[in-house]
Amino acid sequence: MTEHTTEAPATVLRAEDVAVHFGGVKAVDGVSLTLTAGRIFGILGPNGSGKSTLLAALTRLVPLTRGRLLFGDRPYERAQPHIIAARGVARTFQTVRLLPGRTVRDNIALGAESAGSRTRQQRRRAAERVDRAIERAGLTGLERHHPDELSYGYQRRVEVARAIASEPTLLLLDEPTAGMNRQERDDIASLLRDLREEGLTQLLIEHDVQMMVDTCDHLFAMNFGALIAEGEPAAVVRDPAVQEAYLGKHGRTHA
Ligand SMILES: Nc1ncnc2c1ncn2[C@@H]1O[C@H](COP(=O)(O)OP(=O)(O)OP(=O)(O)O)[C@@H](O)[C@H]1O
Ligand SMILES: [Mg+2]
Known part of the structure; x- marks a missing residue:
């Protein structure tokens, strides 16, 4: 990894032990992650695993049950959503708004x-x-x-x-290609890669595993509100826990 080089990329955002509970539903439950500058990060996970709620937490659209958020080195877990937007965090929603x-x-x-x-x-x-x-x-x-x-x-x-x-400095995208055909997906993926070339840091939620492997520099996999794997995309999708949680649902249980 890059920890020992002098040119480690700047940290754009950090989440530390973030939890969002809705009554008894632990939608997000103890997620810590770091987003570094100029890369595309992806979140994979089955329906209901907490991906959208995590994005809502990062943009301050839901209250945190616990945890800490930092944009650059500034804590913001209590800031209003418009303050976060003004500091350079933009997002798209899972349903067209x-x-x-x-x-x-x-x-x-x-x-x-x-x-x-x-x-x-x-x-x-x-x-x-x-x-x-x-x-x-x-x-x-x-x-x-x-x-x-x-x-x-x-x-x-x-x-x-x-x-x-x-x-924005950071762009969060919640399933931007849901409902699109292959060509439209490829066009969006190509746009996101162009934006990365310009230095835009991105966090992308998508269910299309191939697109995620092709597009992202680093993947997070979620299940039941927690991270179950992270790292190099091809390695994350091969991870047995990820296969079990996510890919197994699509008929990969037989060799
Ligand atoms: N406002 C809310 N009130 C109560 N429960 C909620 C709320 N928002 C989300 N949940 C619950 O939290 C859990 C995580 O939901 P979330 O929408 O974050 O999942 P997701 O990973 O984005 O799923 P999908 O892939 O279907 O979009 C689910 O059990 C969901 O029903
Ligand atoms: Mg969602």
Whole structure:
């Protein structure tokens, strides 16, 4: 590993012993993880294993039952969600959350404006970020459409564009390719790799194991609210505990 080299990548985010309990449901129960700069991290895990709740905890959208969160070296487990967004954490949601009555461009502009756009110069910069996000997400020509005129795959692109329009330091994506065909998935994976080339740190939740191995630099595997494995993607998906928890469900119990 890189611990003994002088150029260890900077830590972007740390979670320490994070738990989120809903009454008796231990949705997340003692997760510790570190995200370092410029890499794509992935979370694999069966339905209900706590992936989305972990993302909600990292973005402060659910209260922590216990644990500590650090963005850079600043603790933020008590901060409001908009403070976290303003510091550079953007996310997409598992289900599409777009304003149906507004155009594609307006929806994306909401992301750019959340970065703060009070002066004329700030508004111009925000408009430039929107233009760039539209282009990056492959939405050129669709700016004036309304979300319900787009396919599901394209609606998801609008969500990604809205998230990157704030030019975040860290992007969290909850199943951005759910409901997409293979080509659309490959396009999103390619966009995420381009964003990594520009230095954007990402945490990606997906059920598509092949896409995760191809796209991520480091995988976390969850089951019952806890991490059961982490490390190099190909090794994590071969891990017997991961196979048992996740892959076994898809008929791999027979040799
Ligand atoms: N707001 C809530 N109130 C009560 N229980 C919740 C709440 N949110 C999630 N849960 C429960 O927490 C557990 C983890 O759910 P979560 O949505 O985080 O799983 P997931 O890994 O994202 O699953 P999926 O792959 O289906 O999206 C589940 O048992 C779920 O029913
Ligand atoms: Mg989920």
